[in-house]
Amino acid sequence: MSRLRAEHLYKVFGRRPEAAVQRLRDGAGREELRADGITAAVIDASFEVRAGEIFVVMGLSGSGKSTLLRMLNGLLDPTAGRVLYDGRDLTALSPRELREVRSRNISMVFQHFALFPHRSVLENAAYGLEVRGVPRAEREERAAEALELTGLGGWERSWPDELSGGMQQRVGLARALATDADLLLMDESFSALDPLIRRDMQDQLLDLQKRLKKTIVFITHDLNEAMRLGDRIAVMRDGRIVQNGTAEDILVRPANDYVASFIQDVDRTRVLTAGSIMEKPDPERLDPERPGGSAGEHAATVPSGTPLAELFAPFAHSTAPVAVTDERGQLAGIVTRERLLAALGEQPTTEVTA
Ligand SMILES: Nc1ncnc2c1ncn2[C@@H]1O[C@H](COP(=O)(O)OP(=O)(O)O)[C@@H](O)[C@H]1O
Ligand SMILES: [Mg+2]
Structure with missing residues (x-):
């Protein structure tokens, strides 16, 4: 449910602001307007809160x-x-x-x-x-x-x-x-x-x-x-x-x-979460009878929202993967030490925009 909604908001300071909005809609840049003493402070902002x-x-x-x-x-x-x-x-x-x-x-x-x-x-x-x-x-x-x-x-x-x-x-x-x-x-x-x-x-x-x-x-x-x-x-x-x-x-x-x-x-370790980098469980290694558990050994069990920063401690003591649970406490996946390091080293990819 959206409480607050902004639809194509513009705010222009300076002379004839409406005309300036039209110029922006026609593709004029902010710098072009600035040269005429007009500040386009907000341009076509839309979002929902x-x-x-x-x-x-x-x-x-x-x-x-x-x-x-x-x-x-x-x-x-x-x-x-x-x-x-x-x-x-x-x-x-x-x-x-x-x-x-x-x-x-x-x-x-x-x-x-x-x-x-x-x-x-x-x-x-x-x-x-x-x-x-x-x-x-x-x-x-x-x-x-x-x-x-x-x-x-x-x-x-x-x-x-x-x-x-x-x-x-x-x-x-x-x-x-x-x-x-x-x-x-x-x-x-x-x-x-x-x-x-x-x-x-x-x-x-x-x-x-x-x-x-x-x-x-x-x-x-x-x-x-x-x-x-x-x-x-x-x-x-x-x-x-x-x-x-x-x-x-x-x-x-x-x-x-x-x-x-x-x-x-x-600091990627505080934004990325265990749930976002986990591997889906390998059915061979899981024990479906035990909620949140598996047949294999785990360094720790953490909820999926846990920041990566908190995964270092378990890995300091064990080479076993960390088990990740969903909101119901069921096993949702695992994070291995290699996976953690790879996620931290990954460079973000930018989409090419025309
Ligand atoms: N009342 C105003 N009259 C003229 N220009 C303004 C006014 N308020 C803000 N601006 C200009 O609009 C632009 C955006 O300002 P502002 O919204 O305060 O940015 P921010 O909060 O991100 O620092 C700036 O270039 C600022 O100088
Ligand atoms: Mg401000």
Whole structure:
């Protein structure tokens, strides 16, 4: 089920934007328009975000990510194209209806989260509810729950300047969670944090997501972050989405040389999974009577979603293959040491695009 849907979105800044869209549709390039003082920030972007997934938009600075995100919550009007939220065309709503949807269903978390210095952590987390006119007792209760969820339980009465940068960013997340909005739009929300704290926040978001099942659009310029968080990832370049797929799709089948150059630095052992490289079981060597087991010796048994990084330890102690089980715990395949090494050495193949 798609919660959010972008259809052929364009955003052009400059004179006569509609005419510029027509030029783009007729094949004009971004550079050509730039020479005329026109910025094509987003060009023909289409995608769907399913309920409960983390959809990541990844691209270098200036590639159009923030502009795209602002169109998704109606802060910016598309020059062309539509945004559908639960099937409703955001671009066709009256200003009042749009404000209603924005305040009730959509929350935004920015990179630099501005806390009010003279309000307590609790009041800061409750701010989104205050704006909506939720009575004090209720908003404080919901804000306290949200702070608890983000690991800030006990800090309610503290002041923002008593918190570290990472904790302040958590207050931002708590503010968004407290509103109960089911769509979270996160624009480089962790980019300003130190690497360790950032990783911590990524873990926390994944953990929260398991429980809360929000629909999240997460923007980042960091491919490793994209791959850790994204159920699906859209890669943007110069205003266009050049690939849209799972981390594994992007790693194994990059759509073009641009994406291929991006993924060179990605840690493949953390993206590829046992299930993606396993060999289907050899019936001769299996014992079908034993669920998840086989007649042969195994170095270990792991679920199919296990990252390759976690297969090294079993192979350090044994030359036997690792058994891979499916979601029901049944044996789905095996990974041999050779298979693991081959998967890590493989160079991704790029499809030739005309
Ligand atoms: N309000 C605006 N007016 C003019 N140009 C803009 C405006 N907002 C963004 N841009 C331009 O659009 C392009 C995409 O910007 P942005 O969406 O902020 O990219 P990103 O978030 O990926 O860094 C950039 O060239 C930027 O300068
Ligand atoms: Mg941006």
